[in-house]
Structure formats: structure tokens, C-alpha cells
Amino acid sequence: MTRVALIAHDDEKPTMIDLVEEYEAVLSQFDLVATGTTGQRIRTETGLDVERKESGPVGGDTQIGAEVVDGEVDGVVFLQDPMTAQPHEPDIGALVRICDVHDVPLATCRSAGEYVIEGLARDAEEN
Numbered sequence: 001m002t003r004v005a006l007i008a009h010d011d012e013k014p015t016m017i018d019l020v021e022e023y024e025a026v027l028s029q030f031d032l033v034a035t036g037t038t039g040q041r042i043r044t045e046t047g048l049d050v051e052r053k054e055s056g057p058v059g060g061d062t063q064i065g066a067e068v069v070d071g072e073v074d075g076v077v078f079l080q081d082p083m084t085a086q087p088h089e090p091d092i093g094a095l096v097r098i099c100d101v102h103d104v105p106l107a108t109c110r111s112a113g114e115y116v117i118e119g120l121a122r123d124a125e126e127n
């Protein structure tokens with residue numbers, strides 16, 4: 001099953017919830033994994049179930065990066081806050097880099113997230 005990672009920095013969490021609600025029908029066909037707080041909000045504010053890793057600043061991005069290395073993740077929607085410095089910037093950079101290394105599509109803003117979700121849905125239909 002297609003597995004998608006969903007991650008959002010605090011200022012971007014409302015956008016993530018909005019995106020997930022818009023694509024709920026598609027995402028309900030996918031296996032979802034998220035960093036801790038993002039996952040908690042998706043669980044409580046939408047109808048979707050999602051596996052939760054640790055919160056981003058304490059290793060959640062790194063855990064998702066490990067799944068990317070293991071070939072378990074088909075796409076990542078990572079809504080980063082471009083206006084706020086993050087204490088775990090090295091972890092964020094490592095996740096972005098490892099997606100590039102393994103050619104896993106990574107979206108860092110909402111409109112790119114729509115393309116990734118729609119592309120993965122198209123691939124799932126074809127396979």
C-alpha cells in the first residue's frame with residue numbers, strides 16, 4: 001500500500017489539516033505516518049487514522065528519514081514554516097537530503113503537496 005509521511009511545522013498545521021480534509025478520500029486509501037503533533041492533530045481533527053512517530057524536535061523527522069532509507073515511504077508532504085527558525089534544523093535538512101538521495105518525492109508547500117498526493121494516487125491506480 002502507498003505510504004505517505006505528513007509533517008507540518010506549527011504555523012503550517014492549519015494548512016496541513018485543510019489539505020488532509022480536502023484529500024481525505026484519497027488519503028484514506030493510503031497508509032499514513034506523521035510526526036507526533038502533526039499526527040495527533042490529524043487524528044483528532046479529521047477522520048483519518050495515522051501512525052505517529054516522535055515529535056519533530058525530538059527525533060520524529062529522523063524516524064521518518066529512516067523509513068525513507070528503508071524504502072518504506074512513497075512520498076512526503078512536509079509543510080515547513082519558512083519564517084521561523086527551528087531548533088532541529090539539522091534533522092530537517094537530513095530528511096530533505098535523504099529524500100533526494102532515495103528519489104522520494106517531497107513537497108514543502110501546500111500546492112506541491114497536492115501534486116504529490118495526486119501523483120501517488122495516479123501511480124496507485126496504474127499499479
Ligand SMILES: O=C(CO)COP(=O)(O)O
Nearest residue numbers: 035036037038055056057
Ligand atoms: O517539527 C516538526 C517537523 O520538523 C513537526 O513535528 P510535530 O508534528 O511533532 O510538531
